[in-house]
């Protein structure tokens with residue numbers, strides 16, 4: 001029997017929603033909120049704490065760390081950790097990816113059972129859904145690792161961390177009772193008010209992910225768009241298995257750009273293991289400056305050497321070695337080396353989430369003083 005479709009006419013409203021007003025208010029509140037934060041975070045102002053993974057500092061904070069924001073940066077959080085001589089971090093897995101910059105020391109990663117060595121100045125990249133752990137191979141000296149985690153995974157509902165091995169110094173909260181499982185294994189704890197918390201792998205999730213990995217690969221070319229999407233799963237699994245996990249900056253070229261002397265370390269065009277983060281080193285000559293530019297996306301700097309200042313939308317922010325500089329969305333910025341004798345060096349990390357929503361690239365406003373452009377060494 002044929003059913004007649006009723007064409008619904010626009011009716012006289014009975015209820016009025018306030019979404020537009022709310023979004024205007026939200027925008028105003030967010031601008032006020034962002035403007036209330038400093039653009040430079042001093043290393044010494046952040047305390048060291050012991051977590052399940054590491055002895056660390058939460059430098060750039062946000063909901064991804066279960067902490068309120070401390071800068072205008074939303075898309076990334078940043079930490080630093082210390083690995084004791086011959087020490088190791090906790091072993092765990094999460095969907096969110098992470099980028100590590102080795103500030104001091106030498107050691108290695110174990111990612112899904114495979115070893116990747118690193119030394120001072122290297123980048124280590126942890127791709128999504130990888131069991132990982134960091135090891136310091138030096139029996140006498142500590143290793144120091146700076147790292148960035150994208151902030152978006154919490155909002156996507158995939159921020160869970162599966163803890164497999166706890167850091168040796170980790171302790172359950174005061175008043176909690178440890179819970180022991182099979183073979184007297186420490187598996188979790190019960191808090192004073194009766195809440196239970198368990199470590200370990202999420203077995204149903206692991207089974208689902210293993211089944212996805214084990215999926216038979218589509219033979220031949222995809223016959224339609226749906227098969228193309230099927231093939232993407234196999235291609236991404238294969239990519240995760242083979243992608244390099246470390247970058248050695250000494251093997252990459254400096255480029256003299258309009259923005260200044262830059263060396264790209266992490267970017268999809270360099271075959272990196274990360275999708276949501278890109279990173280480069282920048283050196284400012286003694287008494288020199290970078291170019292001036294603007295981009296929608298957020299940027300963080302870790303100052304590696306020297307001292308100087310940034311101008312962000314006309315406001316000066318002084319920085320020195322170990323500081324973090326936070327450049328919020330849509331900020332005109334330029335970097336200055338205040339030392340007339342020595343170069344300054346910083347690591348820039350930018351969120352690629354802005355690129356993914358169609359707001360990548362830069363609006364270049366002013367060349368770095370004395371910029372002489374490199375013609376060679378550009379990306380293919």
Ligand SMILES: [Fe+2]
Pocket residue numbers: 092094098132
């Ligand atoms: Fe991790």
Ligand SMILES: [Fe+2]
Pocket residue numbers: 293295299333
């Ligand atoms: Fe920038």
